[in-house]
Amino acid sequence: MLKLQAIRDGKEAITTALKKRNFDATSLLDAILELDDKRRATQTKLDATLAESNKLSKEIGMLFKTGKAQEANVLKEKTVALKEESKTLGDELNTAAEELQTLLYQIPNVPHETVPAGSTDEDNEEIFKEGEIPTLVSNALPHWELAKKHDIIDFELGVKIAGAGFPVYKGKGARLQRALISYFLDKNVEAGYTEMQVPHLVNEASGLGTGQLPDKEGQMYHVGEDDLYLIPTAEVPVTNLFRDEIVNEKDFPICYTAYTPCFRREAGSYGAHVRGLNRLHQFDKVEIVRVEHPKNSYTALDGMVEHIKNILRELKLPYRVLRLCGGDLGFTAALTFDFEVFSTAQDRWLEISSVSNFENYQANRLKLRYKDENGKSQLAHTLNGSSLALPRVLAGILENYQTEDGIQIPEVLVPYCGFETIG
RNA sequence: GGAGAAAUGGCAGAGUGGUCGAAUGCACUAGUCUUGAAAACUAGCGAGGGUCACACCUCCGGGGGUUCGAAUCCCUCUUUCUCCGCCA
Helix, strand or coil: CHHHHHHHCCHHHHHHHHHHCCCCCCHHHHHHHHHHHHHHHHHHHHHHHHHHHEEEEEEEEHHCCCCCHHHHHHHHHHHHHHHHHHHHHHHHHHHHEEEEEEEHHHCCCCCCCCCCCCCCHHHCCCEECCCCCCCCCEEEEEEEEHHCCCCCEHHHHHHCCCCCCEEECCCCCHHHHHHHHHHHHHHHHHHCCCEEEECEEEEEEHHHHHHEEEECCCHHHHEECCCCCCCCHHHHHHHHCCCEEEEEECCEEEEEEEEEEECCCCCCCCCCCHCCCCCCEEEEEEEEEEEEHHHHHHHHHHHHHHHHHHHHHCEEEEECEEEECCCCCCCCCCEEEEEEEEECCCCCEEEECCCCCCCCCCHHCCCCCCECCCEEEEEEEEEEEEEHHHHHHHHHHHHHHCCCCEEEECCHHHHHHHHCEEE
16 A cells, blocks of 8 residues: 555656556546545544543533532533534544545555566566576476376366365375475575464455455455455465564564465466466465565565575576566565576476565555654565465476486485485 | 453553543663763653644544543453363
């Protein structure tokens, strides 16, 4: 959510910047400013009425105490009208505040100045590429074929248990998953992130805090009876640890990492490009989350990008980094870098990580603040990134590491797996 | 699942209808003293709205009600604790 003050101060600049998202904010912003004026005017009136009431109440108290009951009763009558008025004004104020909130929720974050204009993933800007694309055996297979051949992932069995998009990992497949989780967590802890274990279900307030609610309800599984949501990413529970908190400036940078399963309903989109592990309803992910001083958040973002580069280098996977264009940028992000691994067997790039700075957009919803040097509360910046999403890393490893003699396990993972090859 | 108790500022903890945004202690910040630190002393020290700045308004777990007036009384929800039951 954008800060109201920011809209008051820079409506034009915000409108211009949001054009990069192909989002026309003109009428929304005007409506917001108008409602804000109304809200403040109502507040002022209400305050004056309440002040008058408070004064009278005090006088009545004094009169009763000094035994002047009659005079007190005269004053009492005067308060009746004030009471009615403050009730009316209070209702008006609440309505205005709610409407204002609804409108504010509809405005996406303002893109960073470096975000390129554009509407689809075609317009994303490749800023870095590294790693050798291997030459595969002539009969190279995509990962879903490999999974079947070596009996390490069973998609049909998952259909029986839950449905499409819920794979069952078997034997070395399961062990490789566990190895990847441990490896990623270890890398993150080594880089200074504190490991956390968090709930996999969250309440509505948490969904609102990080921006999945109110409008992306359909993407999360909802447990109606208890009104809880299955998390679509660890970002939600981890970032919400800081909801309604005022952190100490000295505590920056705050760096957390967590492994969680992620649940996504992902309505729609079926076909060849979502085969196998490419798109799932349940998958595993290790996430990194940072809370930063505003002046350091972009340095932190660069640091996160470098950290993920290091992991991919160690895994020896060919990858590239993209700066997302305005049209592809998530609703709450100001700047996002996507990481993609090249899948030789599928002959396409697979997104395996997304690293974003939300600036104070989430913090404003979360009421996540810190005290500045003058003792004033300021909104912090939040960032997060996947390090990494398991299924597509797994797909990338299976496909890029296939040889005549089966699938080789990347060297760094061997100590975690306890085996060197599959097949 | 059943019975009882409770929820107040960063923490602990007073406050049972008016002068209470709230005593006191601890913690924290600044100053005095000190070579420095500690101790002692002095001052400050919740959040949000509003204002150029004041004023002023709101908030004592959430929501609703009674009253001229609510941290205090009533209803309701949530959470925590104790006891019993069940259980990985």
